[in-house]
Amino acid sequence: MIVSYQVEPWAGALDELRPLLLGHWLEVDPDQATVPLAPDWGRLANIDQAGALVLITARDIESRSLVGYIVTFLSHHIHFSTTLFGFVDAFWLHPEYRKAVTGICLFTELEAEMKRRGAVKLIAQSKVRDDINIGAVYKFLGWSEAETVFAKVI
Amino acid sequence: MKPLELIEHETGVPVAADTPLESLGLDSLEFLDLVNSIECYYSIKLPSNGVAILDTVGDLVNLIGAERDS
Numbered sequence: 018m019i020v021s022y023q024v025e026p027w028a029g030a031l032d033e034l035r036p037l038l039l040g041h042w043l044e045v046d047p048d049q050a051t052v053p054l055a056p057d058w059g060r061l062a063n064i065d066q067a068g069a070l071v072l073i074t075a076r077d078i079e080s081r082s083l084v085g086y087i088v089t090f091l092s093h094h095i096h097f098s099t100t101l102f103g104f105v106d107a108f109w110l111h112p113e114y115r116k117a118v119t120g121i122c123l124f125t126e127l128e129a130e131m132k133r134r135g136a137v138k139l140i141a142q143s144k145v146r147d148d149i150n151i152g153a154v155y156k157f158l159g160w161s162e163a164e165t166v167f168a169k170v171i
Numbered sequence: 172m173k174p175l176e177l178i179e180h181e182t183g184v185p186v187a188a189d190t191p192l193e194s195l196g197l198d199s200l201e202f203l204d205l206v207n208s209i210e211c212y213y214s215i216k217l218p219s220n221g222v223a224i225l226d227t228v229g230d231l232v233n234l235i236g237a238e239r240d241s
Contacts, residue, residue, distance in 0.1 A: 018193060110199075117192035118225055120199035125223040153203045158219045 019078040020085075020119055022126040027065040027072050031058075033083040034072075041109035045144055051170050064090060071103070071134070073127045075110060075119060085110035085119070087127050091134055103131040105141035108151075120154045128158070142166055172212070174232040181208050188229030195228075213239055 042054040064070045069092055075085035087108040094102045105127070110119055131139060139160070143152045152162065172180065179186050182195050182205065197205060206217055209231075215238040225231050 115198040117195065117197055117199065117202045118223055121203075121219065121223050125220065151200070153200050157203050157206070157222075 018114060018116070020075050020114060020122070021078050022073065022075055022122050024126070024130050025072050025074045027061070027070050030072060030074060030083060030086075034086060037083060037086065037109060037111070038107070040111070041107065044109075044112075045146075045149055048168075048170050071127070071130055073123060073130060075114065075123055077114070084114045085123060087123055089127060089131065089139075091131070091136060094138075100138065101134075101136045103127075103136040103139040105139065108141075120151060121157065124154060124158055174209070174213075174235045175228070177209060177212055178205070178228060178231065181205050186228045188227065188232065190228040192225055192227060192231065209235060215239055 038056065039054065042049070046052070046054070061070065069090055071087075071089045071091055073087040073089070074083055076082065077084050085108075088106045090104045090106055092102055092104060094100055108123065110123065128139065140163075141155065141160070143150050143155065156162070175186060175188070178195075182197065184190075184195050186195070192202070195202070195205075206222060210216055213235060215235070217234060217238060221234050221237075225234065
């Protein structure tokens with residue numbers, strides 16, 4: 018299974034993205050019973066139309082099917098308004114494609130595209146569950162651990 | 172130990188230069204464990220931009236060689 022990595026228009030990939038987002042949520046979200054998946058597609062479209070949504074995709078070269086993605090928002094930070102940041106919103110690779118360098122390639126593509134667009138700093142999170150914790154990928158790519166995020170259903 | 176032997180030792184998989192990396196049966200995190208083992212064994216640092224474009228075990232061996240020579 019050979020995979021290609023590229024930047025794609027959000028609107029063009031949306032029909033293929035929807036089922037993957039569902040698989041993503043089912044795999045990783047521990048609070049599914051209380052917090053249902055309900056993407057705000059209109060808001061996402063607005064962000065895209067403003068040029069602030071960057072979609073990196075992974076596709077199977079033979080079938081051309083979508084097998085992974087990184088969705089990132091490009092924005093000036095509210096505390097550092099002169100600096101363009103990339104806020105990674107979501108990333109996922111189909112389990113069958115989590116081989117060798119695929120995760121590394123997705124994020125390498127992201128870094129190149131965000132640099133091309135003028136971003137200076139990238140912010141991303143990682144799940145803490147061992148089988149989906151990609152902290153090692155970040156560190157290999159030169160990222161440093163900056164914060165720990167906590168969550169609570171109330 | 173030569174790089175090819177080290178990769179075989181670490182993965183438990185018989186390999187040749189033209190073996191695709193995806194055939195090693197490693198996911199991304201396990202592959203990084205292999206990279207870490209290689210870096211420790213040879214006291215080198217493999218560049219992430221070089222690793223990201225690897226296709227085969229031979230590519231990895233060549234990258235190891237280049238870093239050992241540099």
